[in-house]
Amino acid sequence: MMGFSIHLIFSAIEMAGDIAGMQMGLGLANFFDPQNAGFTPPIAQLLSILVALLFVAMDLHLYMLAALADSFQSFPNSSAQLTAGAFLTVAEWGGSLFAYALQLWPPLIAALLTTNLALGILIRNVPC
16 A cells, blocks of 8 residues: 555656646657557656655655565554454555645746747747
C-alpha cells in the first residue's frame, strides 16, 4: 500500500505534465517511456524526472525505507486479517493524493494560457 501511494504521487505529477503538454500543443510529440511501457509527452517526462531527482535529493527514499521498516512493527507479518478501518484509511489517503494532483496542474495551465494569450497578441500585431 505504501508503494502504491508513492507511485500515485508520481503518477499525479505525470498526469499534470500530460495536461500541460496537451495545452502547449505537444499532444502528438510523445517519447517512449520504458518505465510505464508507453508513450508520454515530453513535459510529463520532464516533470517526472525532476520529481524523481527531488525525491532522491531530499532523501525521501530513506524516509520511505524507514517507514517500510516501521510498518512491519505496526502490521506484523501474520495471518490475521486487517480491519475495515485500515482499508478506509488507505482509501482516504488515495483520495487526498488525487486531490493533490488536481491542485498541482492549475498553475501550469494558467502559465500556459498566459503564454498563449501573449503569443496571440504578438501575432495579431505583427505586420504582414
